[in-house]
Amino acid sequence: MDFYAIVHNDFDGTASAAVYSRAVNSLPKKVWFTEPTKLHNLLAKLELRGVSNVMIADLGINASTFPSIVESLKRLVGEGAKVQWFDHHVWKEEWKSKLKEIGVEVYHDTSTCGAGVVHKYMNPNDDFSAKLASADCSVDIWLHDDPMGEKLRRVVEGNRDFSWKEKLIQTFYNGVLWNDEFQKILEDKIDEELRGYQRLKKHFKVIEVDGKKVAVAIRWKGAPDISYAGQYIMTRTGAAVFASANGKAISFRSNRYEVRKFATRLGGGGHPLAAGAGLKLPLIYRVLRRLGWVTPALNWVSNVVSNVIKEEGFTEYK
Missing domain, CATH: 3.40.50 (Rossmann fold)
Known part of the structure; x- marks a missing residue:
């Protein structure tokens, strides 16, 4: 056919x-x-x-x-x-x-x-x-x-x-x-990812929202993939939710809580445990990021994530 x-x-x-x-x-x-x-x-x-x-x-x-x-x-x-x-x-x-x-x-x-x-x-x-x-x-x-x-x-x-x-x-x-x-x-991808994990430290931070840890990241170049990095960071930090922004969009991941409603609040959607939405970084933070200064963008995204989660609250996925 x-x-x-x-x-x-x-x-x-x-x-x-x-x-x-x-x-x-x-x-x-x-x-x-x-x-x-x-x-x-x-x-x-x-x-x-x-x-x-x-x-x-x-x-x-x-x-x-x-x-x-x-x-x-x-x-x-x-x-x-x-x-x-x-x-x-x-x-x-x-x-x-x-x-x-x-x-x-x-x-x-x-x-x-x-x-x-x-x-x-x-x-x-x-x-x-x-x-x-x-x-x-x-x-x-x-x-x-x-x-x-x-x-x-x-x-x-x-x-x-x-x-x-x-x-x-x-x-x-x-x-x-x-x-x-x-x-x-x-085998080649795993080798590349293992090298990449060493570079993650400056690209994420952990904040606390309503008594739970939330890991927020600004996307990096190369491996590891954002999905695997999310699992790694949540495991290492004990975070309940992982959010990552790449300058144009943001994605949410969790092994326990419904994150689709966070993405929906920002105009996006997705699955209960993996979702995303558009989120454009202000120009000044995009420029600083290109120059290698990630912290200002990371703080801005963290504030957005914190506000969204506070508005929606945590709901366990069943």
């Missing part, structure tokens, strides 16, 4: 495309890796060119771009496309209703990751897809209950080239979860 795949440009998007491919016994004719904020532009330019099936996975909806998305999908369905959308982010019921109204098949489930949704509804009896989805969900929604997830995430996201992700989709499609190439990549 010929189909186009439009997925998030991370491990979950890659795994979603692979699980779908196994379900329909065919690799995608073309894959687009994108972000929720860019999806409406991609759909507006999409031409079927003889392909009648389009799958979208691991891409949430932004309220501001939803009308444009509806118009583009309405056009594609009108041209004969079968559109299937698989997602696990938080949606409004009216979004699902509107998409179904124009003929889009919507598969939405917040209890799992994107690949988990595809697996559940497309090929629940495929053991390999179950293993891939388990590894993916472990790191994507911060369950950390499958060691393979920590390994595969490094392999998938360590190389940002889209052609690498396309190769991985084919590898997973062929039923290969791990091989010698992946092992070498993992």
